[in-house]
Amino acid sequence: MGVTIRQIAEAAGVSRGTVDRALNNRGRIKPEVAARIRQIAEEMGYKPNQLGRALSMSKNNIKIGVILQAAETPFMQCVLEGIERAKEEVDSLGGTVILCKIPHISCSDTIDAMEYMRKEGVSAIAMVPIEEEEIKAHINLFVEEYQIPIVTFNSDMEDTRRLCFVGQNAFQCGRAAAGLMGELVGGCGKVAVISGYSSNPSLSNRVLGFDSELKVKYPDIELVGPEYCFEDNHLAGQATEKILKENPDLKGIYMTSHGEEGVCRMLSKYGRAGTVKMIANDFMGKNYELMREGSIHFLIGQDAQIQGYEPVMILFRLLFNGEQPKGELQYTEIFIRNEYTIPEDMDCCGIQ
Amino acid sequence: MGVTIRQIAEAAGVSRGTVDRALNNRGRIKPEVAARIRQIAEEMGYKPNQLGRALSMSKNNIKIGVILQAAETPFMQCVLEGIERAKEEVDSLGGTVILCKIPHISCSDTIDAMEYMRKEGVSAIAMVPIEEEEIKAHINLFVEEYQIPIVTFNSDMEDTRRLCFVGQNAFQCGRAAAGLMGELVGGCGKVAVISGYSSNPSLSNRVLGFDSELKVKYPDIELVGPEYCFEDNHLAGQATEKILKENPDLKGIYMTSHGEEGVCRMLSKYGRAGTVKMIANDFMGKNYELMREGSIHFLIGQDAQIQGYEPVMILFRLLFNGEQPKGELQYTEIFIRNEYTIPEDMDCCGIQ
DNA sequence: CTGAAAGCGCTTACAG
């Protein structure tokens, strides 16, 4: 147990309020007195007790808004778990978190949500942005005009005044896949890419990272595709069939996005499951199962929970302690898993 | 902001103390009253405010002891960081953590540390045990006689009354390495193992897991070794040279323990760095560097910080909330990294 | 510029 403000007040012969003013630079105090108190506090090794601080400040009620897109998808469900965890922590520290879940992707709903939060009097917002000029303008409006700091997560919106971004470095994710694939196929042969949507920047960046790194590090690998499957198993299966027919000597497939089951089913049908090396993304759906049975060789994942948790906590720390985020780009870790490193007691998101 | 005990008291027409007794099963309350209060609390959606709770309880001063072995090693330095983080958190919640760092491995020092902590009045101990009957007996004595719960970390001590263990599943770690190596060398050829000490159970388990999984999954791989290098670069180099001379067609090396630099230097000398596939453990020393330059292909790591952090927090949660640990064996995650998934802004331990 | 007091939500002796 540490030194308290009361002990310092006694040692300095002043009141507790005066110590508070000195230590927290609140002004309205004679500079000499403040200096003397600060020195005494230093000598006594004073460390403010966060508990007292938080409890006392809980009158202020820090309110943070969170806007989630595509809330119905499994991935966002995991992100949501992280948000809920942060919410519990903020609650227990006397703050409040309000959440808007937007189904699918909607620009107008997003703007409505932002406006709603402003009316609710939030002091900060964490949100998944959408690639739209209107959203961009609104983010800047909130930050500059209303002084409401904004953290983006999952997708970034670089050319705005947002405080920082929390999410995956998709390009690097693709490179990691390339490094794995290069070793899996022994550095030569044909490797295909199946992606989800050509319009999705995260997925495109994975493809880009994968392609460019293969070209640099494994120039003897020939790239096939990308084919697009719109995250649909049936379409993914069709794409796989097409690729297999055109490239009977195919050695590997990298999937940037969902549709893994469809691919694996088709590989099985052609007797190629396990021999065509496969790398997929995210610890969800049937992916662990497919890895256990040998159809998927590596899974690359992001910590979805952290993507929900951190943005909220970054804002809370900012508002509560004045603590600035560590950097503008907070990339979440890129996990590589094989069948031996599947967590045993995992939550719905497959992260331990 | 949630419902408070005061609001419940008003709603129920009783005092706050009575609500406290009802909600925390403290007895000395008429069962019907207790039941009614609990129902009201439920209806109002009461969640205890941890802040008020902690501040109030900080009078009790929960004291937790931590005993660290081989504290001078880089790995334990990282574990130490986790301990420090836990200590800060416990401090800020009104508790105390006292720490004994034991240099090298000493049975008598460990017992002395345990006795010291008991005299200091700790309510629980987190410790790295040593494989000695005396330690085993002492752990049981503390748990059974003195009612001081003990959590082991880093190494386990299975047949004792310790509450739980936090650390790596070394056998599984070896299997993960086998899965990687099998793919790296294309499922056939000669693969060597270099370990640290034959007497260290963690290292032996890695070797065991590696060997057994290769036999099952890649029967065409021929195992060489294990050689022992006592975590010394020079000896590791000699072992490597011996292996290379006896097996000019060597395709891979798995190192369970330190001495990586020595191995890589020798591989370079023979012009085999990069072509002999290498898998090593832990994100420390020069390992990331060796991976960047292509000498090491995969690193398998454990979250050393968590190994320090969790044991302390498990005990704190137990003493503070009566929260039981989730399971007896809390295996930390097994991370696989290639050169593309090296965290950018890492602390000394190489974990983000 | 400084102090005395009330309050944040909970727990805990102490009376009764």
Added chain:
DNA sequence: CTGAAAGCGCTTACAG
């Protein structure tokens, strides 16, 4: 079995 009160360490109007 129940209540009234003090206290944990801090912040914040309110007086002066």
